[in-house]
Amino acid sequence: QITLKESGPTLVRPEQTLTLTCTFSGFSISTAGVGVGWVRQAPGQALEWLALIYWDDDKRYSPSLKNRANITKDTSKNQVVLTLTNMDPVDTGTYYCAHRDEWKYVLDSWGPGILVTVSS
Amino acid sequence: DIVLTQSPDSLAVSLGERATINCKSSQTVLKSSNSKNYLAWFQQKPGQPPRLLFYWASTRELGVPERFSGSGSGTDFTLTISRVQAEDVAIYHCQQYYTTPNTFGQGTRLEIK
Numbered sequence: 001q002i003t004l005k006e007s008g009p010t011l012v013r014p015e016q017t018l019t020l021t022c023t024f025s026g027f028s029i030s031t032a033g034v035g036v037g038w039v040r041q042a043p044g045q046a047l048e049w050l051a052l053i054y055w056d057d058d059k060r061y062s063p064s065l066k067n068r069a070n071i072t073k074d075t076s077k078n079q080v081v082l083t084l085t086n087m088d089p090v091d092t093g094t095y096y097c098a099h100r101d102e103w104k105y106v107l108d109s110w111g112p113g114i115l116v117t118v119s120s
Numbered sequence: 121d122i123v124l125t126q127s128p129d130s131l132a133v134s135l136g137e138r139a140t141i142n143c144k145s146s147q148t149v150l151k152s153s154n155s156k157n158y159l160a161w162f163q164q165k166p167g168q169p170p171r172l173l174f175y176w177a178s179t180r181e182l183g184v185p186e187r188f189s190g191s192g193s194g195t196d197f198t199l200t201i202s203r204v205q206a207e208d209v210a211i212y213h214c215q216q217y218y219t220t221p222n223t224f225g226q227g228t229r230l231e232i233k
Binding site: 037039046047048049052060061062063064096098104105106107108109110111112113 | 162164169170172181215217220221222225
């Protein structure tokens with residue numbers, strides 16, 4: 001059974017850097033085709049795809065983040081970390097990490113999400 | 121970026137009736153090399169993460185009731201619930217994974233009339 005869980009600060013000041021950790025079990029991010037992605041959702045808004053890291057360390061980002069994001073993986077710890085610099089109140093929302101299946105190519109298992117508020 | 125536009129934004133359906141949600145892509149998500157449509161549907165209930173319903177546009181995820189069906193190809197896709205149940209109240213999202221960023225539609229809210 002695949003499980004994921006997001007952790008990190010729930011309150012961030014403007015201009016600070018957000019660091020979120022996705023800790024997962026039930027799969028290995030070393031398996032060919034597997035990935036872990038991040039998606040966020042501002043209150044009452046649509047889902048927004050942010051970033052994805054693949055088993056081979058290929059990394060993809062949303063251009064909307066304007067080079068503020070960095071995604072890394074720690075295979076030994078079963079973790080993926082997303083950092084987002086220069087946080088702004090518009091970055092407030094629930095952040096989800098999810099497993100990218102190697103056969104379906106889609107995000108098929110999701111963590112419960114973590115609500116991050118950006119406020120001074 | 122590929123833009124996905126869902127219609128309607130919201131709909132209210134009586135119990136047992138059919139619900140139809142559309143998703144239109146600004147460009148094709150059909151890959152000619154494997155004839156697969158890189159389009160997924162998710163269901164999201166309040167306070168919960170999205171749940172995968174369909175991938176490859178019409179392949180039902182394990183555990184999804186058969187009253188749900190996905191169809192379409194190229195740029196036009198449809199999610200149909202044949203007989204709506206109370207537990208189907210949710211927001212439904214389409215997503216393309218043809219190219220990054222893997223964009224989502226704006227979501228469609230389904231309510232019971």
